[in-house]
Amino acid sequence: MRLLICAISLVLAAPLWADPAAPTAAPAPQAPVAQAAPSAPMDVEDLRMFVEIMDQIRSSYVEPVQDHTLWVDAVRGMLESLDPHSEYLDRNDYRALRDDTSGAFDGVGLELNMENDQLKVVAPIDGSPAQKAGIKAGDLIVKLNGQLVHGQSMQALIAQMNGAPGSRISVTIQRGNGPLQDIVMQRAHISVSAVQGSWIAPGVALLRISMFTEHTGQDLEEQTRKLRASGEIKGVVLDLRNNPGGVLTGAVAVADDFLDQGTIVSTRGRIKDADQTFVATPGQLFRDVPVVVLINGGTASAAEIVAGCLQDQHRALLLGTTSFGKGSVQSVLPLRGGRGIKLTTARYYTPSGRSIQAHGINPDLVVHQAEVKVSDDSALFYHESDLAGHLGNQQAARDSSPAGDHDELLAHDFQLYQALSILRAQVLMHPAASSSPAR
Numbered sequence: 001m002r003l004l005i006c007a008i009s010l011v012l013a014a015p016l017w018a019d020p021a022a023p024t025a026a027p028a029p030q031a032p033v034a035q036a037a038p039s040a041p042m043d044v045e046d047l048r049m050f051v052e053i054m055d056q057i058r059s060s061y062v063e064p065v066q067d068h069t070l071w072v073d074a075v076r077g078m079l080e081s082l083d084p085h086s087e088y089l090d091r092n093d094y095r096a097l098r099d100d101t102s103g104a105f106d107g108v109g110l111e112l113n114m115e116n117d118q119l120k121v122v123a124p125i126d127g128s129p130a131q132k133a134g135i136k137a138g139d140l141i142v143k144l145n146g147q148l149v150h151g152q153s154m155q156a157l158i159a160q161m162n163g164a165p166g167s168r169i170s171v172t173i174q175r176g177n178g179p180l181q182d183i184v185m186q187r188a189h190i191s192v193s194a195v196q197g198s199w200i201a202p203g204v205a206l207l208r209i210s211m212f213t214e215h216t217g218q219d220l221e222e223q224t225r226k227l228r229a230s231g232e233i234k235g236v237v238l239d240l241r242n243n244p245g246g247v248l249t250g251a252v253a254v255a256d257d258f259l260d261q262g263t264i265v266s267t268r269g270r271i272k273d274a275d276q277t278f279v280a281t282p283g284q285l286f287r288d289v290p291v292v293v294l295i296n297g298g299t300a301s302a303a304e305i306v307a308g309c310l311q312d313q314h315r316a317l318l319l320g321t322t323s324f325g326k327g328s329v330q331s332v333l334p335l336r337g338g339r340g341i342k343l344t345t346a347r348y349y350t351p352s353g354r355s356i357q358a359h360g361i362n363p364d365l366v367v368h369q370a371e372v373k374v375s376d377d378s379a380l381f382y383h384e385s386d387l388a389g390h391l392g393n394q395q396a397a398r399d400s401s402p403a404g405d406h407d408e409l410l411a412h413d414f415q416l417y418q419a420l421s422i423l424r425a426q427v428l429m430h431p432a433a434s435s436s437p438a439r
Contacts, residue, residue, distance in 0.1 A: 203234035264279065
């Protein structure tokens with residue numbers, strides 16, 4: 001069986017995105033499990049110990065437990081003890097994974113990670129109930145519906161967050177060292193628009209990618225066509241902040257839109273089918289157009305693949321703060337009965353051979369988000385036009401797009417303002433840059 005490796009922030013259950021951008025394989029029809037390298041035979045004593053413990057539980061535990069429950073819990077524990085991203089998928093989880101790679105799901109729209117028994121928000125999905133409720137990257141979820149999350153498995157927590165659209169859930173969070181906050185959200189059907197395009201200045205386009213689905217590459221091309229219908233693109237800000245990742249093929253397609261050649265990403269593992277190299281094809285969307293990529297601590301997995309690729313290929317300037325650092329690959333391996341396991345099978349590497357696992361991608365320019373108060377000092381100075389008898393200007397006034405035009409952006413999003421300033425400088429220095437697509 002050929003493993004379909006994906007870099008996906010996997011939806012373990014319909015309403016909730018779980019572990020940060022775990023590169024995974026999309027579910028496939030039931031098939032034999034791919035063969036790994038030969039391993040040592042199973043230790044008979046270890047097997048005997050397992051059976052003995054199970055027998056003791058069956059006979060002595062305070063309440064009767066079904067054998068099936070013990071077996072499934074044993075499998076869950078075995079997988080979850082490997083790393084934060086490997087896990088067992090029952091029929092519902094397996095079906096949800098197959099359905100949710102399209103980017104539509106029911107829930108509150110949170111990307112979560114279990115870290116030292118703490119449930120931490122990696123990023124809320126754009127437009128989701130969680131984002132609208134004000135939940136931010138880095139928040140700790142302490143309680144769900146009044147019950148502490150400490151000591152519960154990720155699977156159990158996800159089950160609690162499941163629910164029909166319109167149903168409500170109470171989430172207690174802690175932000176930094178601040179007090180606990182109770183937030184009530186209404187679950188919804190979330191159909192993610194992965195790419196949003198807009199103009200932030202004449203000739204400078206903002207392309208915001210909130211996650212990577214199977215169609216993100218097509219969505220990026222469609223947004224680009226719409227922007228070109230209203231003007232020439234002379235500079236691009238690619239915003240990957242708080243992007244939890246998604247399907248690897250979506251990330252490869254996006255990176256390919258900015259390149260004509262060269263490696264995009266490679267994966268290496270023990271299973272033969274996990275060793276892959278993805279290469280760019282001729283015909284980029286933005287030839288000769290300068291690009292700035294925004295990243296932060298919520299930029300994970302598939303989003304890091306794109307950022308690392310464009311940085312290594314010297315195609316874009318990275319601005320912001322260090323990314324999340326999710327550099328392992330999870331493959332979904334089918335089991336009998338419509339079940340499966342999500343297993344870490346490889347690491348991925350940027351074109352220069354970097355592994356960002358547990359390290360992240362460092363931006364070329366470190367710019368922290370900041371609150372800026374704009375001060376208008378124009379009243380402190382006299383100008384030629386204030387002088388009595390000054391000569392008039394016989395030429396028509398021209399729009400020079402002064403910096404004051406972007407005061408609102410400066411106060412609202414300092415990182416984006418800095419990216420815009422860099423691009424405007426590059427456009428001024430290289431006015432002949434063209435945005436004509438090569439394909």
